[in-house]
Structures are given as structure tokens and as C-alpha cells.
Amino acid sequence: MTTVKEAPFEGQCTCGSVRYHLTREPMFVHCCHCTWCQRETGSAFVINALIEAEHVVLDAGEPEVVVTPSASGKGQRINRCPECRVALWSTYAGAGEALRFIRVGTLAEPGRLPPDIHIYTSTKLPWVVLPSDTPSFAEYYDLKELWPQESLARRAALRAKRRG
Numbered sequence: 001m002t003t004v005k006e007a008p009f010e011g012q013c014t015c016g017s018v019r020y021h022l023t024r025e026p027m028f029v030h031c032c033h034c035t036w037c038q039r040e041t042g043s044a045f046v047i048n049a050l051i052e053a054e055h056v057v058l059d060a061g062e063p064e065v066v067v068t069p070s071a072s073g074k075g076q077r078i079n080r081c082p083e084c085r086v087a088l089w090s091t092y093a094g095a096g097e098a099l100r101f102i103r104v105g106t107l108a109e110p111g112r113l114p115p116d117i118h119i120y121t122s123t124k125l126p127w128v129v130l131p132s133d134t135p136s137f138a139e140y141y142d143l144k145e146l147w148p149q150e151s152l153a154r155r156a157a158l159r160a161k162r163r164g
């Protein structure tokens with residue numbers, strides 16, 4: 001497995017009905033240890049790659065949106081394969097449809113997108129050992145301090161588009 005962060009990144013659900021690829025490297029990759037993500041995945045954490053919707057191309061199938069409660073109270077829209085129901089990505093009310101949270105585990109080579117940050121580590125499972133070279137936060141964090149300039153510019157462009 002390589003860690004070359006160069007597009008494309010291919011992904012799919014478990015049954016293969018929905019296939020997609022990313023045409024650009026994500027802006028930032030979250031590893032979220034919150035209890036909501038633990039429950040939704042049935043696992044210790046979720047890995048979400050944040051990327052503009054325009055850089056996510058569907059190659060087969062059409063995900064079905066399932067509105068799911070979220071910590072904010074506004075809900076998240078989880079895009080699932082209509083056949084096997086595997087979650088491929090989410091969108092949130094706060095950021096809107098233009099920003100997708102891609103579930104990195106659905107990529108063919110998830111090792112290419114290691115987390116840029118670990119968040120909500122206050123509820124991290126005790127046996128998960130975090131790498132010392134990756135920032136971690138007990139709760140959320142300040143994007144402006146952690147995101148690379150290029151990613152902040154991409155986010156600003158998204159927000160400008162949303163307002164316009």
C-alpha cells in the first residue's frame with residue numbers, strides 16, 4: 001500500500017453496485033473517535049476525508065440518502081448503497097451538500113489517506129493508541145490552525161459559492 005496522495009482515489013460499496021472515484025486529494029482527513037461515529041460504524045472510530053462534491057465522480061449506481069440523527073441535532077445525510085446499505089459518504093447541514101465526508105474505508109486503498117488529525121479523543125476507546133506525529137484533540141479543533149493553506153483556500157471557495 002502506498003501513501004501517495006495523488007488522485008484518483010477509487011472507492012466502492014461492498015456489493016460493488018456503487019462505485020466512485022475522487023478526482024483530487026481531499027482537503028483534510030478526520031479520524032473521529034466520538035460516540036456517535038462509534039455507534040454508526042459499530043467500531044472504534046470513523047475516518048472521513050473532506051472533499052468538495054465536485055471532486056467525487058460516480059462510476060456506477062446511485063447512493064440512497066438516509067437522514068440520520070447527528071450530535072448537532074441537525075442530522076447528517078448518509079449516502080448508502082441501495083443494495084448492500086454500506087455508507088459511502090455523509091453531508092451535514094452546517095457545511096451543506098457541497099462538502100462530502102468520504103468514508104475512507106470504502107476506498108480501494110484506504111492507506112493512501114491517513115488521518116491528518118484525531119478528534120473527540122475524550123471518548124477514544126482505551127486500547128486505541130494514537131500516533132505521536134499526528135495532532136489530536138479531546139473535542140473539536142480550529143481549522144485555521146491545522147489545515148494547510150491550500151485546503152483553507154478550497155474551503156473558502158466552497159463557502160463563497162454557497163453564499164453566492
Ligand SMILES: [Zn+2]
Pocket residue numbers: 013014015016017018081082083084085086
Ligand atoms: Zn452495495
Ligand SMILES: [Zn+2]
Pocket residue numbers: 032033034035036037038120
Ligand atoms: Zn464523530
